[in-house]
Amino acid sequence: MERLLLVLATVCFLFGFAYSMYALGARVYRPSRLNLFAILTGFTFQSAFLVLRGHELRRCPLTSLFEVLIFLCWSMVIFYRLIGSAYRLSLLGAFTSPLVFVIQGVALLLPYHPPTLGRPPANPWLEMHAALSVVAYGAFALACVAGAMYLVQERQLKTHHIHSVFYRLPPIHDLAAANRRLIYAGFAFFTVGLFCGYMRGAAHDPLLRHAAVAIWFLYGSVLAASFWRRISPRRFALFSVAAFGAMLLTLWGIQFIPRPGL
Amino acid sequence: MEILCFGLSHHTAALDQRERFSIPDGEIGAAAAKLARLAGVGEAVIVSTCNRVEYYVGAEDLSRGFSAIAEFIESRSGAVDKSAFFSHDRANSVRHLFRVVCGLDSMVLGETEILGQVKKAYRTAHENGATSRNLNKLFQRAFNVAKEVRSKTNITRGSVSVGSVAVDLAEKIFGKLSHCRVMILGAGETSEMTAGALQARGVRGIFVANRSHERAIALAEKMGGRAIHFDSWAGEFHDVDILIGSTAAPHHVITREQIAPLMKARRDRPLFCIDLAVPRDIDPAVNDLDGVYLYDIDSLQAEADRSMAIRRQDLVVCDGMIERHVVEFQNWLEGAWRAAIHYSTAASGGIDPNPLVK
Numbered sequence: 336m337e338r339l340l341l342v343l344a345t346v347c348f349l350f351g352f353a354y355s356m357y358a359l360g361a362r363v364y365r366p367s368r369l370n371l372f373a374i375l376t377g378f379t380f381q382s383a384f385l386v387l388r389g390h391e392l393r394r395c396p397l398t399s400l401f402e403v404l405i406f407l408c409w410s411m412v413i414f415y416r417l418i419g420s421a422y423r424l425s426l427l428g429a430f431t432s433p434l435v436f437v438i439q440g441v442a443l444l445l446p447y448h449p450p451t452l453g454r455p456p457a458n459p460w461l462e463m464h465a466a467l468s469v470v471a472y473g474a475f476a477l478a479c480v481a482g483a484m485y486l487v488q489e490r491q492l493k494t495h496h497i498h499s500v501f502y503r504l505p506p507i508h509d510l511a512a513a514n515r516r517l518i519y520a521g522f523a524f525f526t527v528g529l530f531c532g533y534m535r536g537a538a539h540d541p542l543l544r545h546a547a548v549a550i551w552f553l554y555g556s557v558l559a560a561s562f563w564r565r566i567s568p569r570r571f572a573l574f575s576v577a578a579f580g581a582m583l584l585t586l587w588g589i590q591f592i593p594r595p596g597l
Numbered sequence: 598m599e600i601l602c603f604g605l606s607h608h609t610a611a612l613d614q615r616e617r618f619s620i621p622d623g624e625i626g627a628a629a630a631k632l633a634r635l636a637g638v639g640e641a642v643i644v645s646t647c648n649r650v651e652y653y654v655g656a657e658d659l660s661r662g663f664s665a666i667a668e669f670i671e672s673r674s675g676a677v678d679k680s681a682f683f684s685h686d687r688a689n690s691v692r693h694l695f696r697v698v699c700g701l702d703s704m705v706l707g708e709t710e711i712l713g714q715v716k717k718a719y720r721t722a723h724e725n726g727a728t729s730r731n732l733n734k735l736f737q738r739a740f741n742v743a744k745e746v747r748s749k750t751n752i753t754r755g756s757v758s759v760g761s762v763a764v765d766l767a768e769k770i771f772g773k774l775s776h777c778r779v780m781i782l783g784a785g786e787t788s789e790m791t792a793g794a795l796q797a798r799g800v801r802g803i804f805v806a807n808r809s810h811e812r813a814i815a816l817a818e819k820m821g822g823r824a825i826h827f828d829s830w831a832g833e834f835h836d837v838d839i840l841i842g843s844t845a846a847p848h849h850v851i852t853r854e855q856i857a858p859l860m861k862a863r864r865d866r867p868l869f870c871i872d873l874a875v876p877r878d879i880d881p882a883v884n885d886l887d888g889v890y891l892y893d894i895d896s897l898q899a900e901a902d903r904s905m906a907i908r909r910q911d912l913v914v915c916d917g918m919i920e921r922h923v924v925e926f927q928n929w930l931e932g933a934w935r936a937a938i939h940y941s942t943a944a945s946g947g948i949d950p951n952p953l954v955k
Contacts, residue, residue, distance in 0.1 A: 488769070492769070507769065569887050
C-alpha cells in the first residue's frame, strides 16, 4: 500500500514534468491548472505515505535514505506552494515537477526497506534535527531551481537572444526575491535543526558534524553578504545553484570516507 | 437563411475612403437596426473601426442581401465605388469573420484590439434588436474561435513594435511597473512615445532631462513628470529604474564609469536602459555591469521582428483551426435551416417541399 502511494505520487510528478516539457516545446506554455493539479495530487499521495510510515514507525519517517528523499521531495512541494503562490511563479512548478520526479524515482529504485519496529525509542531532539534539516534542504533545492531560472532569464536579457519561453518566465526581480527568501527560510530551518542536533545528547559523527557546520557557514556568509549588499542577485543565484550541488555531493560523498568506529 | 459579408478594409481601400464610409460609434446600433429592417434582410451587425467597415448580414438570399447593403450604404454615404469593397458569401463570410476576430486580417498580424471592437459592435447590434439566432450563433462562435486560437497558438505572442517590446522587457525585469520610475534623457518624439507606453502600464514617476531645459519642462508637464537639469541627472539616478536615452549627442552621454558607482547605491534593484538614439547615448559596455540590461534601437527592432516571424509561422495552424470551426458552423446553419423548413411545412399542413428534410 505504501509503495503504491509513492508510485502514484511519482506518476503525478511525471505527468507534471511531461506536460510542462510538451507545453514548453510547443511554445504554448501557460500556467496550467492541470500541472498544479498533478503536483497537488502527488503531494497528497506523498503526505499519505509519510503519515502511514510515521504511524508504523511511531516516529518521524527519516530512518533511511529512501525516507529522507521522500521527505525532501515533500518539503520542496510545500515551499513551491508557499513561494510560488506568493510570487506568481507558476512556472516554478514546471521546474519543480522534474526535480521531484527524479529524486522520488531514485528513491523508488533504492532497495525497499519495510518499516521495522523494535528500534530504540525516538529521541525528540534527533527527530527535530532530522526533520528540520530535510525541510531546509527542500528550501535550498527550490532556491537552486529559482536560481537556475534567474540565470537563464538573465542570460537571455543580457545577450538579447530571447526565446519564446522567456515570456513565460517570472520577472527576474521576483525570481531574485524568491531566491533570497528561500535561502533565508532554508537557513533558518537549518540553524534550528543544527541546534537540535547538538541538543540530542548522543554521540555525533564528527565528519558529518563538520560538514553540517561548513554548510551552515557557507550559506550564512553568503546571506550576510546579501544582507549588506555585497553580492549581486546574479552571484546570489549562481551561489544557490552551486551550493546546493556542493551540498548534495558532500552529503553523498561523505559516506564513502572511512571513519574509525563508524 | 444566408450569411454574407460586405465591406472595405485596409486591404482594399485607402484611408480617405475608409473615413468616408465609417460609421461613428454612437450611430452603429441604430444603423444596424435600420439595415436589419430592410426587405430581404433579417439580421445585421456593423463593424466600423479605423481599418475596416464591415457589414455582416443574415438574409433570405444572397442577391437580395447584397443589394440591400449597397442600397443602405448609398443612402448613407453616397455612391459606392465597388473596387474599394469586398464581398463574401456563405462559408467565406464566416471564415472572414473568424479571421478578423483572431487578428489574422489586421494590419498588425495577431493584434488583439479588433476582438474587443467586434464584441462591442455585436453587443450594440444585439441591444438594438438587430441580431437574431443565426448572427448570435455566428458571433458567439467567432469569439470562442478567437479565444481558442489565441490560447493554443503563438499568434499574439511577443510584441511587434519597438515601444511595446520595451514595455514587455520592462515587465519581465520588474514585474509590475507601478513601483518603477523612468528617466528620459533627451526630449525626443520616440522617447516620449516609449515613456508614454510605460506610463500606460502604470509607471510611478517620470523625470525628463534635456539640454534645452524649456523642452524638458514642456515634456515633463505633458507627461505629468518632473524636469531636471541635464547636468544633474546623476543626482536623481538612485531613484530611477528605467533610463531612456534619445539625445542628439554625437558621443556616449552615459558611460560604464559613470554607471558602475551609481549601481552600488541601488541596493540590488536592476536598471533597464533603453537607448533610442543614433548615434547611441549609452556606452554598450554598460550592459556588462551586473543588474544592468541595455537595449538599443536595433536590438529592440530585432526582437519585434522575431515576434512577428513567430506569429507568421503560426498562420497556417490558425487557418487550420478556423477551417474546422467554419465547417462546424456551416453544418449547424444547414441543420437549422432544414429544421426551420420542416417545422414550417408541418405547421402549414402542406406537402414538404424538400424531401431531404426528412
